[in-house]
């Protein structure tokens with residue numbers, strides 16, 4: 001078993017961190033909440049909650065419009081948030097950061113705008129077998145409209161998607177590779193740097209779905225040389241309603257707008273409109289102003305703790321949870337690559353994932369059970385559903401113990 | 417284990433969940449349907465043999481689901497066998513009300529004992545997402561009786 005520094009004394013003070021998240025103090029079904037569904041959405045620290053209120057209480061107005069103090073302040077804050085995201089993922093320019101509603105919309109934006117403009121019938125898009133539905137369905141819509149071809153990289157038994165497996169599908173007709181950085185079910189971290197290098201060698205562009213990555217590991221879009229990178233605020237301890245699409249400037253410039261409306265135009269006449277410059281071109285309509293501001297606070301919060309410290313803390317939890325769960329007879333873990341994010345999906349011989357989640361809920365332990373928006377992956381492993389515990393920066397070994405004790409209770413109830 | 421959980425997972429449910437009755441294919445079924453609960457990935461088939469008088473001579477199900485859906489399917493096959501389709505529908509209506517907390521219809525006296533057997537599943541009322549698990553088999557039965565090919569509980 002891996003013993004990290006985190007075991008001797010946490011790299012950050014976990015009690016203080018937990019105190020930052022008010023919801024963690026509330027009881028659920030009469031017991032302390034053990035929140036282990038962080039991959040679905042993360043809880044919010046008080047500073048993020050306050051940041052959103054602060055905008056409404058002191059500096060709220062629509063942005064990019066009014067020539068008055070409040071609107072200027074709101075616009076400034078909104079743009080400051082864009083710069084925070086820029087630095088967080090090390091984009092070259094802040095105008096390469098587009099605010100969307102979520103990862104799903106970021107991917108749909110690329111499919112609708114880049115895809116419609118640049119993909120021809122017979123062109124190939126490569127995705128992997130572990131993708132979330134949001135990185136499958138937009139390409140199917142495009143396929144049905146455009147006659148493009150979708151190729152799927154197989155997932156190995158341990159959950160790995162290797163760069164070699166991707167390379168095997170690359171060819172002269174490959175125009176786009178769109179893969180997850182981290183699997184929301186298996187925790188697998190994909191070798192995205194290698195994938196991007198190989199794809200670029202055949203002239204294909206690459207979109208990385210970073211929804212499950214940015215809260216677990218440092219991301220540098222320039223070092224990766226990613227063409228597009230998508231993630232959601234709500235999974236990185238920020239508010240709902242905000243997503244990010246990073247795109248290289250020259251690509252975004254070449255792409256047509258995704259939606260038409262206010263804020264994205266330069267001039268409008270009934271004959272013709274001209275588009276605004278980046279990033280406004282892709283931000284039609286009034287955005288989630290207060291939430292975008294609070295996303296910056298969430299990023300600051302995570303950055304202050306340090307992604308390396310968070311990763312070390314979560315690696316300790318993962319190792320501990322994996323070892324403890326494995327000791328339970330009849331329990332099988334899906335996703336066993338050595339280097340993975342703190343996500344443990346499992347099944348029990350004696351009980352359906354739905355029953356597992358129910359019994360765990362009764363002990364105040366919140367996990368997800370279901371297909372995790374990855375039905376093709378469930379089929380790949382021939383399971384109807386899986387139970388999934390996913391860890392965040394505020395989880396503890398004591399919570400792992402609560403999880404394991406609750407799973408043992410499931411065994412007691414359903415096993416013979 | 418506390419009482420809430422015991423209310424939901426009564427011994428009868430655990431027993432039917434572990435040892436489902438009538439989980440088999442009826443080769444000469446004259447009705448069947450697929451049911452699916454996309455939320456939990458459960459898939460289920462119900463087979464029926466209905467005779468000329470409209471009486472269910474045989475009923476079975478296939479598929480793997482959670483304890484609630486398996487137990488519900490198993491119990492269902494036990495109570496609807498030998499009933500007319502009309503009686504099966506009456507039981508479903510009563511069961512539906514039981515699990516969703518609705519106003520129960522008045523059942524004919526000869527169905528009361530059967531209905532009592534289904535009451536072990538009343539605990540799902542407190543768990544809205546589990547109601548679909550409990551009713552999946554019944555929805556599928558109804559679809560089979562009406563020869564609809566496929567139902568989903570979403």
Ligand SMILES: Cc1ncc(COP(=O)(O)O)c(C=O)c1O
Pocket residue numbers: 039040102103104105132134135180182183184209211212232373
């Ligand atoms: C890998 C992955 N991609 C995309 C998404 C979609 O994120 P959102 O629902 O925020 O659009 C998720 C969310 O679970 C995810 O895990």
